[in-house]
Amino acid sequence: MPCFSAHEHVLATKLVAFYPTNYDKGIPTHMATLMVFDPENGSLKAIMDGEVITNLRTAAASAVATKYLANPKSQVLAIIGAGHQARSHHQALSTLFNFTEVNIYSRTLESAEKLSQEIGSTAKACSSVEEAVKRADIIVTVTFSKVPVLFAKWVKPGAHVNAVGACRPDWQEIDPDLMRGSVLYVDSREGAMKESGDVILSKAEVYAEVGEVVNGTKQAFCEKTTVFKSLGMAVEDAVSANLVLDKLRTT
Numbered sequence: 433m434p435c436f437s438a439h440e441h442v443l444a445t446k447l448v449a450f451y452p453t454n455y456d457k458g459i460p461t462h463m464a465t466l467m468v469f470d471p472e473n474g475s476l477k478a479i480m481d482g483e484v485i486t487n488l489r490t491a492a493a494s495a496v497a498t499k500y501l502a503n504p505k506s507q508v509l510a511i512i513g514a515g516h517q518a519r520s521h522h523q524a525l526s527t528l529f530n531f532t533e534v535n536i537y538s539r540t541l542e543s544a545e546k547l548s549q550e551i552g553s554t555a556k557a558c559s560s561v562e563e564a565v566k567r568a569d570i571i572v573t574v575t576f577s578k579v580p581v582l583f584a585k586w587v588k589p590g591a592h593v594n595a596v597g598a599c600r601p602d603w604q605e606i607d608p609d610l611m612r613g614s615v616l617y618v619d620s621r622e623g624a625m626k627e628s629g630d631v632i633l634s635k636a637e638v639y640a641e642v643g644e645v646v647n648g649t650k651q652a653f654c655e656k657t658t659v660f661k662s663l664g665m666a667v668e669d670a671v672s673a674n675l676v677l678d679k680l681r682t683t
């Protein structure tokens with residue numbers, strides 16, 4: 433994933449591959465390395481691990497979307513999936529909202545319970561997606577499922593969904609009725625139309641990129657049911673890598 437940002441004065445690329453079956457072997461499913469170059473002359477400035485940055489910047493992007501699109505009084509969070517992104521999303525969203533309830537569903541009750549114990553007394557492992565999401569103001573889907581796991585009939589009107597998994601054109605995590613029945617935001621229109629099965633297969637209409645909401649050219653319909661379909665953008669990695677280098681320089 434290559435990126436040059438003149439605004440941020442950064443030139444970087446991330447090599448990333450994912451191996452869903454690694455999860456059951458207890459090793460990371462995403463293998464990522466970032467290379468940062470001097471934008472003036474192309475010389476290599478740094479090679480860094482891309483796993484942590486991928487976890488954190490993806491959750492940060494969802495947090496920005498959620499800040500604009502969720503009800504500001506949101507109290508109940510549901511997380512579907514209990515891996516790295518589940519943890520980073522809980523961490524990032526907790527900087528914006530005081531959750532009184534965090535409901536977690538995963539393929540195994542054991543992995544949902546483990547995450548619930550890490551989070552503490554507000555968290556609960558649920559035995560179905562429906563149980564996890566029915567009271568939720570904010571929902572995060574972070575699984576490797578290839579078929580929908582979150583259905584419109586379980587989602588409270590006005591809830592906000594961060595749909596982060598299903599990053600291939602033939603994979604889905606979200607019920608097409610929910611995609612079509614919500615106001616749909618994406619990180620990149622171009623990316624969504626090429627890579628997101630949730631968008632392509634449901635034929636849902638993309639209302640806006642989150643960046644258009646942030647810069648005020650498109651509306652944030654936070655009183656309606658909203659979906660943010662995230663696929664990840666190279667600029668998120670490049671900017672994050674620059675932040676790491678800045679921090680290194682000043683410590």
Ligand SMILES: NC(=O)C1=CN([C@@H]2O[C@H](COP(=O)(O)OP(=O)(O)OC[C@H]3O[C@@H](n4cnc5c(N)ncnc54)[C@H](O)[C@@H]3O)[C@@H](O)[C@H]2O)C=CC1
Nearest residue numbers: 455461513514515516517574575576577597598662663664
């Ligand atoms: N939008 C973006 O920018 C990014 C998206 N992702 C995506 O987010 C999702 C989660 O990533 P990580 O948390 O890093 O992975 P992880 O491997 O740490 O956790 C994956 C979770 O999905 C569950 N899972 C695996 N197969 C499943 C299935 N068939 N049905 C339901 N659940 C299943 C696992 O039990 C686990 O809880 C993946 O789809 C990944 O590709 C990851 C990085 C960036």
Ligand SMILES: O=C(O)C1=NCCCC1
Nearest residue numbers: 448450486599663664665
């Ligand atoms: O943006 C990324 O990095 C990824 N997006 C989709 C899944 C693999 C990693």
